[in-house]
Amino acid sequence: MNSSSRASKQVFGLLFSFAKNSPNITLVTGICECVSAIGPLLGGGHSLLQSQYGFALDNLISVRLVLADGTIVDVSRTRNADLFWALRGAGHNFGVVTSFKVKLYDAPPQYQLYSLLFQQDKLEPLFNLINEIDSPTRARDPKLFINGVLTRIPSGAAVFNYTIIYPGTKAQLEAHAKPFLDIGPSFTKYVPDLNYGNIYVAFGQGKSSGPCMKNTNQGLMGVALPKWDIEGMKKAYTIYQNLTADPRFPYSFILLENYGIVNVKTVDPDSVSLPREERERPILASPVITYRVANDQTKNDASDYSSRIKDALYMAVDASNGKVKRHAYVNYASGLESVPEIYGYEQWKIDKLKKLKKKWDPNNRFRFYNPLV
Numbered sequence: 001m002n003s004s005s006r007a008s009k010q011v012f013g014l015l016f017s018f019a020k021n022s023p024n025i026t027l028v029t030g031i032c033e034c035v036s037a038i039g040p041l042l043g044g045g046h047s048l049l050q051s052q053y054g055f056a057l058d059n060l061i062s063v064r065l066v067l068a069d070g071t072i073v074d075v076s077r078t079r080n081a082d083l084f085w086a087l088r089g090a091g092h093n094f095g096v097v098t099s100f101k102v103k104l105y106d107a108p109p110q111y112q113l114y115s116l117l118f119q120q121d122k123l124e125p126l127f128n129l130i131n132e133i134d135s136p137t138r139a140r141d142p143k144l145f146i147n148g149v150l151t152r153i154p155s156g157a158a159v160f161n162y163t164i165i166y167p168g169t170k171a172q173l174e175a176h177a178k179p180f181l182d183i184g185p186s187f188t189k190y191v192p193d194l195n196y197g198n199i200y201v202a203f204g205q206g207k208s209s210g211p212c213m214k215n216t217n218q219g220l221m222g223v224a225l226p227k228w229d230i231e232g233m234k235k236a237y238t239i240y241q242n243l244t245a246d247p248r249f250p251y252s253f254i255l256l257e258n259y260g261i262v263n264v265k266t267v268d269p270d271s272v273s274l275p276r277e278e279r280e281r282p283i284l285a286s287p288v289i290t291y292r293v294a295n296d297q298t299k300n301d302a303s304d305y306s307s308r309i310k311d312a313l314y315m316a317v318d319a320s321n322g323k324v325k326r327h328a329y330v331n332y333a334s335g336l337e338s339v340p341e342i343y344g345y346e347q348w349k350i351d352k353l354k355k356l357k358k359k360w361d362p363n364n365r366f367r368f369y370n371p372l373v
């Protein structure tokens, strides 16, 4: 871990304990307890709260940044505004954030949660339902949070584990969960009356959860999609079964995220460097290949499984003859993508970012993480 990420994890620790000990306050952060606050934010910041308040970066007020030459700069809408624009989307390319201010919100008194498991035979109705919920003609409730993962349970079956969270009463959650329950999950768990600070653990994203497992390698290869493609999902499911039957990768999973984009879409896409595609696509998915021993063969095989799952998820996008292009969320990117695939296809944004890069990091010191140049 480098010192910047150590610092950002400390900041997240502070934010998290702040949220835990101040149940009346929330802020837009990622949904996993072992991920920092600023790492995700610099490239977007997908969150339980995004559909209500926009991405984490939409809630950034100011930053203190150390440049490659050691200069400290304050950055906000009114101070070094060009850099503020660049940091919100391509932020890993410009410096080390040592402190930052974000907006806070009043927290609802309680969240209700359903965790549901669906077997393979429910794939089609499940993904048709989620497409329907996120279809552009439907007014999705911005408080509704839906998150899925394809995982292997101890009995050996690969199942879709969906979590539905709503800030309100059980009756309100049930109204949203009913179409999912009607499909016939094989397992249902209801968790009542959570405050914001203890959602992470209830949701299986706490520090001791599978996604936060220590001493493992985790490879992501994210895709952002306009809708689920049933045939592509079927193919991805089969590859996932083979992947997790391989004794090197049994704990791997596929993220299937539909957090909601109601108020992500209301922010002017040109006000930040974040690519437009990130705001417009309601689905974030990624194989997460987990393995302990990282020899060359295992690394190659992990990458091969990831690529095949990614290609399956992109099947309909690739068949669109260029009408829809591949887009990877920078924080889920594998590093094998092209610059436009990560930072967007709008040439003016890429040109502006490269110009700002020359101004603020002329020797291209910050090029470790999905670099622009």
Ligand SMILES: Cc1cc2nc3c(=O)[nH]c(=O)nc-3n(C[C@H](O)[C@H](O)[C@H](O)COP(=O)(O)OP(=O)(O)OC[C@H]3O[C@@H](n4cnc5c(N)ncnc54)[C@H](O)[C@@H]3O)c2cc1C
Pocket: 001, 004, 005, 006, 007, 008, 009, 029, 030, 031, 032, 034, 035, 036, 037, 038, 039, 040, 041, 042, 044, 045, 046, 047, 091, 092, 095, 096, 097, 098, 211, 212, 218, 331, 332, 368, 369
């Ligand atoms: C289990 C898991 C759950 C996740 N959940 C979410 C989620 O809910 N929402 C979401 O949007 N993403 C999520 N992600 C993806 C996450 O955004 C990226 O993995 C991100 O890189 C994590 O940042 P980090 O600081 O924790 O990691 P690190 O590996 O420590 O940092 C990643 C990169 O961020 C940059 N960085 C970190 N700190 C600083 C700093 N202070 N100043 C400048 N640059 C810095 C550096 O370039 C660094 O290389 C998740 C990832 C995992 C593995």
